[in-house]
Amino acid sequence: MATAFLSAQRSKDPRTQVGACIVNEENKIVGIGYNGMPVGCHDDEMPWGRDSDNILETKQLYVCHAELNAVLNKNSADVKNCTIYVALFPCNECAKVVIQSGIKEVVYYSDKYKDKPEFVASKKMLDMAGVKYRQHIPKQKQILIDFTAIDAMTGTNVKEVLKADQTSF
Numbered sequence: 001m002a003t004a005f006l007s008a009q010r011s012k013d014p015r016t017q018v019g020a021c022i023v024n025e026e027n028k029i030v031g032i033g034y035n036g037m038p039v040g041c042h043d044d045e046m047p048w049g050r051d052s053d054n055i056l057e058t059k060q061l062y063v064c065h066a067e068l069n070a071v072l073n074k075n076s077a078d079v080k081n082c083t084i085y086v087a088l089f090p091c092n093e094c095a096k097v098v099i100q101s102g103i104k105e106v107v108y109y110s111d112k113y114k115d116k117p118e119f120v121a122s123k124k125m126l127d128m129a130g131v132k133y134r135q136h137i138p139k140q141k142q143i144l145i146d147f148t149a150i151d152a153m154t155g156t157n158v159k160e161v162l163k164a165d166q167t168s169f
């Protein structure tokens with residue numbers, strides 16, 4: 001789940017950043033994704049709002065959801081019998097992707113949209129298809145990547161590394 005949230009940080013969505021991480025039956029990561037615009041559709045040229053009279057000026061019609069990206073980014077032949085860790089409970093469209101790709105379990109963190117039709121429909125389809133889902137309960141409240149501590153522990157000096165890289169060309 002931490003990997004899913006780390007991936008979510010790459011999302012340009014100002015309101016809801018979603019990350020997803022797929023693991024196989026051996027708990028090895030086989031796909032990671034976050035919600036973002038399709039390749040070639042530049043983040044800064046696309047709309048990121050969701051409230052507009054003109055749906056063409058909202059993100060809804062364009063953004064690729066984290067689960068879809070995680071499945072499309074897979075580094076294995078398929079994701080059958082895998083588990084997907086995802087920051088937000090999957091919407092109806094993502095539930096279809098999960099089911100059709102053979103993923104057998106969804107572990108989610110937030111279920112903030114549970115009363116919306118897309119998410120009610122999602123649960124209905126996951127139930128019918130026999131895909132299990134459960135909320136993630138974190139074992140610890142914080143995971144920190146502290147580069148200062150890493151530098152001290154490994155004797156890394158980024159300025160030196162940069163200089164070394166430049167001179168190696």
Ligand SMILES: O=c1ccn([C@H]2C[C@H](O)[C@@H](COP(=O)(O)O)O2)c(=O)[nH]1
Nearest residue numbers: 013015016018035065066090091094
């Ligand atoms: O299953 C899902 C549902 C939603 N997302 C993404 C799509 C959007 O970028 C945000 C939701 O935006 P709101 O403004 O909070 O409606 O989350 C996803 O990746 N997967």
Ligand SMILES: [Zn+2]
Nearest residue numbers: 065091093094
């Ligand atoms: Zn979705």
